[in-house]
Structure formats: C-alpha cells, structure tokens
Amino acid sequence: MIRLLGMGNALTDVLMPIESDQLLNALGLPKGSMQLIDQEQFYRIRTQVSDIPRQLVCGGSAANTVTGASKLGVNSAFIGKVNDDEIGINYQHDLQYYGVDPRLLKSDQASGRSLVFISPDGERTFATYLGAAANLLPEDLYPELFRNSNFFYLEGYLVQNHDLFLKAVKMAKNEGMKVALDLASYNVVEENLDFLNQIIASSVDIVFANEEEAKALTGFQPEEALECIAKQVDIAVVKIGSRGAMAIRGEERVLVPAVASNCVDTTGAGDLFAAGFIYGMSKGRSLKDCTRYGTIIAGKVIEVVGPKMNNSVWEQLHSNF
C-alpha cells in the first residue's frame, strides 16, 4: 500500500475578484501575467489590496498532487514551510480538510502565496510571493518527517535549492522510500540540467514530465525522451498534452490518448495527473490503468479554472476507477 509523502512549495492561492482592471495598472501587474514578486513588492501590493474580499485555497504543485491523491483515498502527508500567520494556519487546516497529514515547518517570513486577481471578464493575473516556502532549508529536515511513509513525491521547483533537494532525497531513501519527481517546468530543467540528470540516475524511481520538460532534460522529442528517461528509472511518464500520455516500466510501454475535454484552464493538470497515476499504483493497477487515471483526472481539472475540483467531481471520478 502506498503511503504518500509530498514535499514542495507551500503556496496558498489567494483568490481576489477585482472590480476594475485599473487596480492591476496601479499594482504594476500586466493583466493575465504570472510573475514572482519579492518581499518589497509583496508588502507594497498587500497594503493596496487589503480591503478586497478573498478566498484562500491551499496550493503549490506537490500539495495539489497529495490533496488530489488523498481525495481518491491514498494515505497522504505533506512537508512544506509556512508562517504562523492567517495564511499558514489556513494552509494547515486546508490540508487537514483534504485528509492530508500536514508536516509543516515554521518560518519567520510571511507564508507563501499566489495573489490571484480575477478581472470582471474572468481573466486571472498572478503575483506569487514565495516567502516562507522558499525558506525551507536542508537543516529544517529531520528523519521523523519521513517516517510512516513509503512513497516520496517531490515537485521539481524545489531543485532551486540543491542542498535541500539532496538532503530530502537522502532521508527518503534512508527510510527505504520510493522517490517520484515531477519536473515542474522546462525552465527549471534547463537551469539545473546536470544536477537533475545525476539525481534522477542515482536516486529517482519515477519521473513525471511533460513534453517540454522531457525535451529540456534529454534533448529529444517525446517518444525518444521517454525511452531515454526510462533507462534511468523504474517508471517514466511523459505527458503529451491533448495527445494524452506515454509511460514505460521495464519492458512495458503504454500510450493512452487524452479524454475529450472542454479545456478552460490547464492549471493543475500535471499535478492531478500525478495524483491519478499514484492512486492507480496504490491500488496495484496496471501501467495502462495508472496512466489512464492520470489522463482522466487531468481531463477533468482543465474544465475548471484553477487546480481544485468540487467534491462531487472527485466522488464521481473515484467511483469510476
């Protein structure tokens, strides 16, 4: 049985409907853009938007995966770093609401968050302040965080801190865990190519990549990239967007077409693909079924805005698996 432990940037989506796009101009945020902001920008924006009503939803790539897997009944936990502020407390409660064991470390910096400004026409503008999340350090990790889990899922964004990444992997392996890595984004892969190639070869058992990430890692088109990654790991998965997903485990090869979807917003598609795949593994399903579950859930989440789905959708998905 899989006991999943995710680790990643603990980021809360702060959803704020705005009455006019003029606010975006005042904040210096191009409509529709996604950008990282530093502490100074964050403090400045925060004072300007303090009156806007907001909804808080726990997010971050790996956290989306573990909350999704938990919704499907997988025993799940999450390591991340927050502050004791409202956002951090809400983050912990949100994880618990999703049935995820929160293994949260505490930082003096404000909790990480994505400010999501929703324009009157529905378009979204993102400003992400990593804050406490980026303050997760190797010395924060201790063996007990990794106990009672056997499957470690890391988001590639954490590779920005090599020492943290290496220590996390070592601790997971010392507990005998399988290690799964989602490559996160092709920028991340390009910027950390040697590091990622080595850590995948030495310590990773399962790789999730989309085609841009797979190309950045291997230099190849999806089919060849998949073969190349599969030489290094037990299971390699390359998602090929509207064409579906491919996977290799040993001599076994599968290609699963995408399900027909009314795509609205691809946010969370990769995160929840992994949730479905891991759910399949936890049930001992075939490679084809694991991949199929991934594509089905990814096909559902792109029909809504944001990475979260209603309970009723989860229940319907779960009952079909």
Added chain:
Amino acid sequence: MIRLLGMGNALTDVLMPIESDQLLNALGLPKGSMQLIDQEQFYRIRTQVSDIPRQLVCGGSAANTVTGASKLGVNSAFIGKVNDDEIGINYQHDLQYYGVDPRLLKSDQASGRSLVFISPDGERTFATYLGAAANLLPEDLYPELFRNSNFFYLEGYLVQNHDLFLKAVKMAKNEGMKVALDLASYNVVEENLDFLNQIIASSVDIVFANEEEAKALTGFQPEEALECIAKQVDIAVVKIGSRGAMAIRGEERVLVPAVASNCVDTTGAGDLFAAGFIYGMSKGRSLKDCTRYGTIIAGKVIEVVGPKMNNSVWEQLHSNF
C-alpha cells in the same frame, strides 16, 4: 550485522622479480614509476616478459578492503569484472581463498592487472592495464548482485564512469544498503568534483578520505574538511597520515593518533584502514574503536611491501581487537 559488498576495479598484482634493470629500459618503463598502459602497450610488454616467473595476488582498492575485512571475520562479497583467462580465474579463487563471495562479471578483454617489476635492489616499477576492470558497465549490473548484503563499499576510482557509479548506488539504495565511499585519490576527486559532491550529499552514508582527497573535495585543511564532509553524511573519516585519523558521527568527534610503525611502503594503507573501520562497525564498537582499528591495521600494512599481510599478522590483529 554487517554484510559487506565491495565494488571496484578487479586488478591482479603480477609480481615479477627481474634480473636486471635493463629490462625496464627495454620496456620503456622508468624505474620506480607507476603508470597506466593501454591495450597496445600491454600486448607489447606481455610478449617481452612472458618468460619471467610470476606470483599473482588479487588486488584493487576495494578488493583489498573486502579481503581484509573478511580476514577479520566480516561477511564479505565483491563485484568486479574479469576475463576467463588465467588471471581472471586466479582472481576468483583468490577472493574465495580470502573468504569473499566473488560476484564477478565477465569481459572479452583481458583481465585487469598491475605488472609489478621487482628490481634486484627491491625497488618496484608498476604498469597497470585496466582491461576487463575498466569494461564494467552500468548494463552489467542487475539487482541480484546486490542481494544478501547491507553495506556497500565503493572505491572512488569507479567514478571515472559516472553512469556505472550512479546505477550501482541506486541499486544498493534500493536494497536498503548503507553506502560507503573511499575517495581513492585527489586526482579522481579534482576531476569529478561536482559529481562527487552531489552523490555524497544525495546517496553516501560514510566517506573515507585522506587529507589530500579531503582538501580536493572541500578546499579546506583536514579539520575543517572533516566538519564539512560530516554535514553531508552519517560518518566522515579523514586520515592524516603519520598523525593518525579523525572521524565524526553526528555530534561525536574522535582523533586517534597513528601507531608507531616502521614504514616501508604505504600501498594498501587506506584500503586496510577501511577494512579495520568496517570490522569495528560490524562489531558495534565505538567510533573511537573503529578509527583505532583502522589506524592499527594501516600501521601494520605499511611495514610490508604491497597491500597484503601474512595470515599470522591478521590473526594477531584479530585477537587484539
């Protein structure tokens, strides 16, 4: 209980007393030198020395360590690659003679060997042909090689093949083994610095280094280098020649002076230090005792020429521990 599995270059020392140093001139080997020779040089030299009587002794850094540990009663095995030639068959028998389980892979190339020319005045000239040993490839490794062992000891020389090194470490970790690494030589460290730093942080539990290797790895003098390495691993050991050896395990720090020795030849000192240290670990002894056993055995082997000691010396050492 430790069940030791070593992996390294399977090299046989071919000891050849020569009647005159003129042979060295004819072979193009400066007296007293140590050099790697390629296949062409090897074939040429081999035909010129085929008449000289010889003694074969299994060697190679990690093999010296596991044969030594086995002499002290540690359950031991060894992974290496040889040919089915006389040297390879002798290598297997020699390991068995030492009580080591030979997990030998086979190559079409001639077995690796160090031709050791012993001049009339006792001076030695080395010409090493890696042959089959250097032909150990990642695709040669399969999980069964790593079964029934729980402690993996790698010689740093293997780092010349990154893919082999990474796959070996992954397979060992997947069997839940502790991984120990001896850094082999400062050249090896300098040439593979980023690779070694990453693999130590992600996957190595015990590091053995002498002061040159520790400096090459960290840039620091021995004391500081030891602290630096200890941050990455469970146990860090830095050997400081005639001053002895230092080790750190968690908060525990020890410095053990060298034993007084009549130093004749330091060959094998590092290899057998590790054998003594691992023997101590296998008996659950203190960090200080493990380090002490290492220095005592190293102090003995430097009193003889070559990396091997008589049975009577081993028995005397063993009875004192």
